């Protein structure tokens with residue numbers, strides 16, 4: 001197939017090639033089209049996250065202290081409201097005026113926050129790694145993207161882990177307090193050596209592996225437990241991956257580096273403390289919730305755990321009277337893992353870039369609740385994103401009554417192998433096109449599948465391999481809606497579904513099939529579809545009705561079964577014709593049915 005998706009490639013014989021190739025696929029009528037306006041090659045816009053109302057500068061609420069470099073980046077693009085220490089109620093009040101919110105670990109972004117935003121909040125940026133303070137399910141349900149800054153504080157957290165490990169082993173904090181209290185207790189604060197001891201790193205991700213690397217430099221024997229870590233990464237650092245039980249049973253020191261999830265919540269509990277070596281020492285710079293804190297106090301009192309060094313707590317700040325914090329064998333810091341000057345500047349820039357990108361409609365590489373589409377895939381799919389949404393919009397508007405859509409089949413015609421095309425983005429845009437014209441829901445890549453499921457909309461996808469250039473991801477997209485009546489009977493295909501099909505020509509989406517009729521109209525402005533008896537003068541008649549009302553016709557195309565038999569005329573218009581003009585079109589004797597569709 002010769003049609004090109006490339007915005008730069010113009011092929012004079014494009015239309016004919018497309019049509020002949022389509023004709024050869026199905027025994028359907030020939031078609032001709034009349035382009036009444038020179039087409040500019042529009043840069044395909046990729047708007048997934050931002051609503052159309054974002055012509056004005058968006059507002060970003062920064063709810064916790066962020067590095068200056070990040071704030072400067074944000075200010076170039078948005079109004080920035082730095083309001084720290086907001087109460088939950090104040091946050092809920094402010095959020096309805098904000099398009100994006102940036103937080104660290106100290107702000108709970110609860111379901112109430114999303115509910116209070118009234119749909120305006122489009123992005124939550126977590127300036128750091130852990131997203132356990134953000135209600136991800138609520139974010140997704142509200143179509144709000146959550147992005148984080150997962151890399152900039154890794155080294156800082158690892159360094160803090162090592163700082164706590166060494167400080168704990170040598171009683172630095174306790175000895176410091178003792179000297180400052182006027183004492184000189186050299187025998188009391190005899191420490192333990194690290195060299196030759198076994199350190200179990202629990203969670204061998206970014207921070208865990210950096211801790212392992214540094215601990216090896218201190219002469220420790222490092223083992224790690226992580227059900228999802230690749231063995232080659234562990235091998236490269238010289239770390240042995242072991243089971244959870246082996247790790248906790250053999251370690252002299254345990255350092256925690258896993259995320260807080262339902263599976264890791266209170267993973268160090270009475271049962272597991274009982275399996276540890278007597279005198280084990282524990283470091284936690286991950287999340288307080290991975291330890292059952294009451295069980296840890298019991299293990300400390302029983303001498304199972306000799307010492308603990310904790311940067312994070314189940315409740316932050318922990319209650320003043322916390323037995324754990326006050327325990328003489330426990331060293332604590334106030335969640336300082338990420339708090340170096342360098343890390344905070346890095347995190348601020350990382351999150352500002354992600355939030356600005358998301359507000360511009362780009363897909364963030366650090367999206368937490370949306371599929372990550374690699375940049376190169378995104379670039380080549382861009383022209384098809386608009387096509388996908390518009391086909392969805394057209395198809396649903398052809399349904400009689402506009403609702404009751406339950407079963408949708410999408411077919412992607414491509415010369416590429418099935419596993420060489422990521423269709424998640426296209427499916428999301430078709431879903432957006434199908435749902436938005438008949439509801440008040442804002443659909444984007446984040447909430448598309450959720451919203452479809454919630455509405456009982458089943459979208460199946462099929463890949464058809466056809467001849468074409470593998471350079472191009474797609475030759476055509478077809479959308480079919482089953483088990484519905486159509487307000488434009490000609491849109492029903494021979495197999496009984498509403499069917500629309502389109503492709504991208506010179507970067508512009510085109511409608512190329514309605515039901516069993518081939519047409520060729522660019523998907524810009526709005527479209528009038530008429531079924532008529534094929535006869536001379538029809539284009540002129542309809543064109544002059546529209547012209548009398550100063551409605552600009554951009555494109556016309558007629559697809560017919562055979563000369564002088566039935567034909568479908570597709571007319572692209574820049575303005576919406578009045579009801580009266582539409583009625584006059586319907587009254588043209590040869591016109592059997594017509595429909596006006598907004599794109």
Ligand SMILES: NC(=O)c1ccc[n+]([C@@H]2O[C@H](COP(=O)([O-])OP(=O)(O)OC[C@H]3O[C@@H](n4cnc5c(N)ncnc54)[C@H](O)[C@@H]3O)[C@@H](O)[C@H]2O)c1
Nearest residue numbers: 130157203204205206207226228257258259285286337338
């Ligand atoms: N104290 C701080 O200021 C600070 C700073 C940065 C990160 N953190 C925390 O450190 C933790 C790790 O951060 P990261 O950037 O390395 O994240 P990461 O995602 O790179 O690594 C987490 C690792 O934990 C593993 N994991 C998941 N479930 C596990 C389980 N049940 N048992 C063992 N391993 C499991 C994952 O496979 C992954 O490899 C997070 O909880 C993060 O919030 C704290």
Ligand SMILES: O=C(O)[C@H](O)COP(=O)(O)O
Nearest residue numbers: 104105106128129130338
């Ligand atoms: O998950 C993280 O990135 C760390 O816990 C840092 O949290 P903070 O941004 O609140 O310091």
